[in-house]
Amino acid sequence: MSALGENVRKHRRLAGLTQEQLAYAAGLAPSTVAKLEQGGSVRIETLHILARALHVKTSQLMASDTPEPVRGEDPTRVGLAELRSALTPPLGIEDCVNERPDEEPDLPALLEVIRTGSASYDSDKFGSVAGKMPQIIRDVNSAVAYYDSGDEHAQALSARAEAYLLGGRYLTQVRQYDLAYHALSGAMRDARAVQDLNTAGYAVVIMSWLLLRQGRFDDAERAAVETADRLEPRISKASPERLAVWGWLALQAAAAAVRNNRPDDGAEARRIAESAAAALGRQADSRHRFGRFDSAVAGMKGLEDELITENGDPYRVIDESTAKARFSDHAMKAARIAETDKEWNRHRLTVATAYIKVGEHDKAMDRLTAVDYANPQWLRHQRMAQDAMAAIVQRRKRRLTADMRSMATRLGVLG
Known part of the structure; x- marks a missing residue:
């Protein structure tokens, strides 16, 4: 029996349940519980459902275990070899330092390249980001090596923080978590060095997202909450950037708490996010570097959490997202939100x-289909889309339509 299976069995017995009773309470097949306790593996989403039925935190069921053998190489990982080399250069027994370039770097031009890369990422042009990132990383490292003191050194560190943050966002999106962790750690280090707490805080937002994807709910919540407490602004004087970072940290804390079967803490974190969104809505200029954050984003994230809680109501999600309701496609178009907007498509x-x-x-x-039309590259990296399509394939009693088969194939649900 695996450590995971032992944990499930222990908590089931403490609850006084048979395997069949636990399966019934969780809405799962008895064979799923039996297989898990015998050493099988399940998705994090299934583990969350079991934890909810057992009235424990999801993290209490998790344990270190030997991973399954790798059966084939991930083509994405191979394709990122150049970026991996730039972020984690080879080390030998001697100290490894970046050589000082002969030519003075153009810091404004370099920062413009980085922000153009961020715009490409926000537009889901992942191929463009992957192609440019290795050279961007090399250039910012060269700039930091060239300017070893003074204002130019601070500017070079600030540029490298933004470059590493972009790399961390992209690598988390494509599920290269260890490399993303390295990039985000570098972004935090450089941002703190130049007292840019907004960039450092947003790197923690992405780090919390990474930890959520790894099922590290306690870690994700702790990182988000501690950073939000550190950055809590004076609402009346806070910049749009600070409010957006603070709000995103609260949303990440809420997402982690809800997935860890702690809905009350999740609700409290969402109230903080709504306060940040309300303050942003009162500002004449709410533009900032860290993507869209507003009351609509906070509300849509709340509906996503709604489906995860024990008494989540799918009809409420539908009612608030169709016709001319506040989170409907009609409302998003009326607000002139771009069709490619990630938060809209996530919703x-x-x-x-x-x-x-x-x-x-x-x-x-x-x-x-609407998401596929607007964000085809983004969609294929979304586990929620894969889960939704898999559920359609499994539950539909009638024959799959041609569109369903095509979508299932593109998302990797069907071979």
Whole structure:
């Protein structure tokens, strides 16, 4: 029996449940519980459902264990070899330092390249980001080596912090977590060195996202909460950047708490996020470097959490996201939100999941198709989309339509 299986068995017995009773309480097949206790593996989402049925934190069921053998090389990992080399250069027995370049770097031009890369990432042009990132990393390292003191050194560190942050965002998106962790740690280090707490705080936002994806809910929440406490602004005087970072940290804390079966803490964190969004809404100029954050984003994230809680109501998610409701496609278009906006499309996946829960698979497909039209590169990296499509394939009683088969193939659900 694996450590994970032992934990599930221990908590099941403490709850006085048989395998069949636990499966019934969790809405799972008895064979799923039996297989897990015998040493099988399950997705984090299934573990969360079991933890909720056992009234324990999801993290209490987790344990270190020997990973499954690698059966094949990840082509994405191979494709990132140049970026990996730039971020983690080879080390020998001698100290490794960046050589000082002969030519003086153009710091304003370098910063413009980095921010253009961020715009490409926000537009889901992942191939463009992957192609440019290795040279960007080399250039910022050269700039830091060239300017070893003074204002130019601080500017070079600030540029490197933004470059590493961009690398961390991209690498987390494509699930290269160890390399992303390295990049985000570098972003935090350089941002703190120049007292840029907004960039350092946003790096923690992305770090919390990374930890969430790894199922490290306690770590994700702790990082977000501690940083939010450190950066808590005076609402009346805070800049748009500080409010946005503070709000995103609160949303990450809420997401971690809800997934760890602590809904009350999640609700409290969402209230903080809503306060940040309300303050941003009162500012004449709410532009900032860290993507869209507003009351709509906070509300949509709340509906995503709604589906995870024990008494989550998919009909509420649908009601608030269709026709002319506040989080509907109609409302987003009226607010002139771009079709490629990640938060809008993430919400469409939430709505698709809600439709699947009530058995309306065709309407779920409408949402998936809309996202595929707007953000095809982004969609194929979304686990929520893969889960939604897998649920349609498994639950649909009638034959899959051609569009369903095509979407399932693109998302890797069907071979």
